Amino acid sequence: MTVTVDAGRCIACGMCAYAAPEVFRIVGRASTVIAQPEGWDRRAADAANGCPVNAIKIKR
Numbered sequence: 648m649t650v651t652v653d654a655g656r657c658i659a660c661g662m663c664a665y666a667a668p669e670v671f672r673i674v675g676r677a678s679t680v681i682a683q684p685e686g687w688d689r690r691a692a693d694a695a696n697g698c699p700v701n702a703i704k705i706k707r
């Protein structure tokens with residue numbers, strides 16, 4: 648699984664960083680992937696599903 652965040656879409660709501668802090672962190676005005684979700688796949692997928700602007704993409 649590879650996770651990316653489209654910083655142009657992200658509104659920095661913080662939901663993904665709350666749901667999967669091992670993977671996402673708010674840096675400035677956008678979420679940043681700080682580590683790929685090895686072992687955290689489900690939480691990363693939940694974060695992607697919960698993103699209000701569909702800024703999180705997952706490749707499996």
Ligand code: SF4
Pocket residue numbers: 652656657658659660661662663664671677678694697698699700701702703
């Ligand atoms: S949930 Fe989506 S909009 Fe919110 S911080 Fe994460 S990537 Fe950005």
